[in-house]
Amino acid sequence: MFMTKNVLKNLMTKYATRLYPFKKRETFKDVKGELKIEMEKCILCGVCKMRCPSQCITVDKQAKTWGVDPFSCVYCGICVDACPVKCLYQEGLYRAPLAEKDMILHIQEAAPAP
Numbered sequence: 001m002f003m004t005k006n007v008l009k010n011l012m013t014k015y016a017t018r019l020y021p022f023k024k025r026e027t028f029k030d031v032k033g034e035l036k037i038e039m040e041k042c043i044l045c046g047v048c049k050m051r052c053p054s055q056c057i058t059v060d061k062q063a064k065t066w067g068v069d070p071f072s073c074v075y076c077g078i079c080v081d082a083c084p085v086k087c088l089y090q091e092g093l094y095r096a097p098l099a100e101k102d103m104i105l106h107i108q109e110a111a112p113a114p
């Protein structure tokens, strides 16, 4: 009897889930989304790399590159708060799911020449 009542109730009400990614959920205010960098401001100090709990940031002073593995990042924002020149920020968007062929395992940006 309990189950019949539940089935009937569920047939009459809207779905509790969304058809993601076709139906996207709007983000909340101040959501911590995808990590971005303004590479021209980065001084390659490595503080973000040292503070990252997921160890997903790489900083190579010699090659003048900064990189993040977006699949390891947990969007905590610790690196954003720790950066002394405030060149890291988080967009108010969630990272879109990528098809296997489009997978970027390592996003790397080079610092501009001095």
Ligand code: SF4
Binding pocket: 037, 041, 042, 043, 044, 045, 046, 047, 048, 049, 059, 066, 082, 083, 084, 085, 086, 087, 088
């Ligand atoms: S903490 Fe900021 S300036 Fe230092 S390496 Fe990271 S992004 Fe660059």
Ligand code: SF4
Binding pocket: 035, 051, 052, 053, 054, 055, 056, 057, 068, 072, 073, 074, 075, 076, 077, 078, 079, 080
């Ligand atoms: S947001 Fe958190 S997990 Fe992602 S790179 Fe920054 S410190 Fe690491």
